[in-house]
Amino acid sequence: MTKQAETTIHDIAKYLNISASTVSRALNDNPLISEATRKKIRKVANEMGYRPNTLAANFRTKRTNTIGVIVPLINRHFFSSVISGIEDIAYSQGYTVSISQSNDNFQKETKIAKTMFNNRVDGVIVSIGMETKSFEHLELFLERKIPLVFFDRAVDEINAHKIVVDDFGGAYRVTKHLIEQGAKKIAHIGGPTNLKIYEDRKQGFLEAMKDAGLKTDKKLIIHNSLRHDDGVDAIRKLMDKNKKIDAIFCANDTTALSAIVYLKELGIKIPEDILVMGFSNEPFSRVTTPSISTVKQPGFLMGQKAAELLIHQINNKKADIKYQTLVMPTELLIRESSQKNVLNLH
Amino acid sequence: MTKQAETTIHDIAKYLNISASTVSRALNDNPLISEATRKKIRKVANEMGYRPNTLAANFRTKRTNTIGVIVPLINRHFFSSVISGIEDIAYSQGYTVSISQSNDNFQKETKIAKTMFNNRVDGVIVSIGMETKSFEHLELFLERKIPLVFFDRAVDEINAHKIVVDDFGGAYRVTKHLIEQGAKKIAHIGGPTNLKIYEDRKQGFLEAMKDAGLKTDKKLIIHNSLRHDDGVDAIRKLMDKNKKIDAIFCANDTTALSAIVYLKELGIKIPEDILVMGFSNEPFSRVTTPSISTVKQPGFLMGQKAAELLIHQINNKKADIKYQTLVMPTELLIRESSQKNVLNLH
């Protein structure tokens, strides 16, 4: 029984003097098959070391039970949380998750999309890269009726389910909070505005300023890629130009940390002299000194929701789908970096 | 040309009055095909919206160009770094990466392994879960000659390439450093010792103590799952039992942070009263107060190495392979939590 070649359903069939279809049915728990034969077949399959060739089955059925996930970067807390959530649901529903990172590179993103399509994934979950401004590579999926769900970095122009964060609201509340703490000249270090999330955060900021009757100095708004070095550059520019800033709202925690470190070096005290806030609630933001006030995004939950919507769409391909945009609530985490005159609660 | 059904190489062949094999060859850049026909075929394929059915090709060739990755948890900086490194190499070599998390659950790990096998992944990269003490689910791959590479949490009993960290050496140097800082009664909060990495860290600790002529009190060694709550529990027990501890070596940064927070609450000063060290260099450890001294593991690089070894093995299945264990050097990161009488360099 230790054959070299792989055991197939035909081998089992031959051994039992039955037909391959019966074997196939039994192994797939088709109710037509009697309990007796099913058991018999199972037993022999086991003994013969049978391993279903999912590849052949997929080819035949044109389904792969695979979900493709495209993210800018795997190694980033928010994204890995989302992936973890996706995997959680996908696994429980019998799906495999295939992940690629675009590294915020448009070319790579395009190639990944093509590869996933050619691999006939059953559906795709995407968060687009910073450089992505055209979308043919994603429209491909829609044309061929392959379900597509966006999370976080969604695309307005494409009609699909979207799981996003209330960036506008989050930014609005951040700004309002800063204003309530007495800030008047608030700077904003944002991300590239071709990404809706950063545009929304900026708009939330502007709206809150307006509603409070505060003027926004355009020079106090800087956009960059929000990496560590960008943060340092931005804060340096900001401080060179204008020394009267009393608060900075950074579009992510990395930049907020860069700002804090840089300002500390200048002898500027946080929060006493300048208030700082971030966005995303990276794990480190809780434990810095001062701890960084930020906005919590429910990454794991978003991943779960995205996977649920996607799988539902996969299972109901026929139905006309009313696409929904799930706006996940954000939570304002007020910590030390944004509170004046408060006991250190840490 | 807007057919409902997918365009196949046969459609292209029919359209051009040539054979499907020629089309197949042309599309695969087989040198036998003349430049002229190749171009012609490419053009038509494009116009007809042809998408290669990788599924069919995989089925035929028995290769999937897919690497399976099994990790305890995706959403953990070290692991997501490794995954990122794997993806980096895999992508550049034309492989797709399929990832699943075991959540440190043995049952899930087993099921994942089966699924990956049935999906005929070309190779697997694994870091086993905390509960994993038997290995049939992994031996399956070896029996069927499917390359398997371990990283970090490897298995002694299985003969395969392994990318591990110098846990023993790292722990030894941690301990030596603590001793040099004047510590004499050093506690160790370690992980489950069925995992070699934690056993090694413990052994490194013990060896360094011995070499320094220090006695180790067994009551000062606690093993648990190293999650946040476990850390708090462990440090509480430690402090209840014995108040004369002057240093704690934690087997990960999460536990080190738990310890620091708990000790701070007791009014104990770090590093003045008790030195604390962690392991792994989680991003947060750099920015806590005090910053946490720890051991850096090159996650991304490990992922790259693992993928390289695996792919090499996939491409050389015939050859007898001399399995190697790559022990990646660790870097001791001395920060504030372990240095007495030093200027705050932060």
Added chain:
DNA sequence: TTGTAGGCGTTATCAT
């Protein structure tokens, strides 16, 4: 409840 037969799209072998 089980069997028969055909085909999914591609590649590989052999022939021309």
Added chain:
DNA sequence: ATGATAACGCCTACAA
């Protein structure tokens, strides 16, 4: 340089 043909392992009408 190109064509004809078979085969990969499985599923699914349809038949019995």
